[in-house]
Amino acid sequence: AQSVTQPDIHITVSEGASLELRCNYSYGATPYLFWYVQSPGQGLQLLLKYFSGDTLVQGIKGFEAEFKRSQSSFNLRKPSVHWSDAAEYFCAVGPPWGNTPLVFGKGTRLSVIA
Amino acid sequence: DGGITQSPKYLFRKEGQNVTLSCEQNLNHDAMYWYRQDPGQGLRLIYYSQIVNDFQKGDIAEGYSVSREKKESFPLTVTSAQKNPTAFYLCASGREINTGELFFGEGSRLTVL
Numbered sequence: 001a002q003s004v005t006q007p008d009i010h011i012t013v014s015e016g017a018s019l020e021l022r023c024n025y026s027y028g029a030t031p032y033l034f035w036y037v038q039s040p041g042q043g044l045q046l047l048l049k050y051f052s053g054d055t056l057v058q059g060i061k062g063f064e065a066e067f068k069r070s071q072s073s074f075n076l077r078k079p080s081v082h083w084s085d086a087a088e089y090f091c092a093v094g095p096p097w098g099n100t101p102l103v104f105g106k107g108t109r110l111s112v113i114a
Numbered sequence: 115d116g117g118i119t120q121s122p123k124y125l126f127r128k129e130g131q132n133v134t135l136s137c138e139q140n141l142n143h144d145a146m147y148w149y150r151q152d153p154g155q156g157l158r159l160i161y162y163s164q165i166v167n168d169f170q171k172g173d174i175a176e177g178y179s180v181s182r183e184k185k186e187s188f189p190l191t192v193t194s195a196q197k198n199p200t201a202f203y204l205c206a207s208g209r210e211i212n213t214g215e216l217f218f219g220e221g222s223r224l225t226v227l
Contacts, residue, residue: 009154036216043118043204043218044157090156101147101172102216106156 002027004093004105012111013081021076021108023091031093033074034102035065038088047089050074051096061085086112116141120205120219127199127226133192135222137205143217145210146188150174151202151221160203163188192224199226 003026013019025031032051036044048059055067065076074091091105118139127133139146145164149157159172163182177196182188188207192199202223206216 034215041221041223043206043220044216045218046215049215101159101162104149104157106154 002031002093002095002103004091004103006089006091006105006108008108009106010109010111012113015083015112015114016080019076019078019081019085019110021089021091021110023074023076023105025072025074025091025093027072027093027095029096030069032096033065033067034092034094035059035063035074035076036090036092036104037061038090038107040087044090047076081110081112083112083114086110118205118207118217118219120203120222123220123222125222125224127224129226130194132194133199133224135190135192135203135205135224137188137190137219138186139188139207139217140186141207141217142185143207143209144185145208146182147206147208147216148172148178148180148188148190149204149206151204157204160190199224 005024007022034049035047038044047063048057050057050067057065063078067074088107088109090107092102094102121136147162148160158174160178161180163169166185169182179191204221205219208216
C-alpha cells in the first residue's frame with residue numbers, strides 16, 4: 001500500500017535561514033506528489049505539485065521541491081525563511097492512474113525564531 | 115468568490131448525540147472529501163465522493179455517515195457510534211479524484227463533552 005513518511009515532527013529555524021522539509025514515499029510507481037501548508041486552525045493550501053517532467057518544481061511563497069526517484073523523496077526547500085512561514089506542512093501522494101484519493105503524511109510543524 | 119464553506123466552525127455536543135457538519139462548495143468540483151485531523155496523526159480520510167449519489171468509505175469510516183444528494187454539498191454526520199469524535203474535521207473538493215489540486219474548507223472543530 002502507498003505511504004508517505006515525514007521524518008521530522010517539528011523543526012525550528014531562524015528567520016532568514018534556509019529550510020528543508022523531508023518527505024519519503026512508498027509506491028509501486030512514480031506517484032503524483034504534493035506539498036500543502038496549514039496555518040493554525042485553518043484548512044490546507046497547495047504549495048506545489050509534481051506530476052512529471054522537470055524534477056525541480058517551483059511553488060508559491062518562494063518554495064520549491066525536488067523529486068528524486070532513486071531516493072523516493074520529494075523534499076521541500078526554501079532559501080530564506082520568513083516568520084510568516086511558521087505553519088504545518090504536509091506531503092501527499094496520489095496514483096497517476098485510477099480513482100484513489102491522496103494519501104497524506106503526518107505533517108511537519110515549522111517554528112520560526114527571530 | 116469561489117470556495118468551500120464549512121459550518122459550524124466550532125461545535126460542542128454531549129456524548130451520545132449525533133452531529134452533522136456541513137460542507138458546501140461552489141467550485142463545480144466533482145470530487146469531495148472528509149478528513150479528520152488529530153494532533154500528530156496528519157489527515158485521515160473518512161469518506162469521499164466522486165460524483166453525486168455515490169460515495170466510498172475511507173480509512174476511518176466507522177461511526178460516520180455521509181450523503182451526496184447535490185454536487186455542491188457533502189454533509190458529514192458523526193454518529194453516537196464514533197468512539198472518539200472530538201477532533202478537527204476538514205472538508206475538501208477537487209476537479210478529479212487524485213490528479214488535481216484539493217481545495218480545503220477552514221475546518222470544523224467538534225468537542226464532545
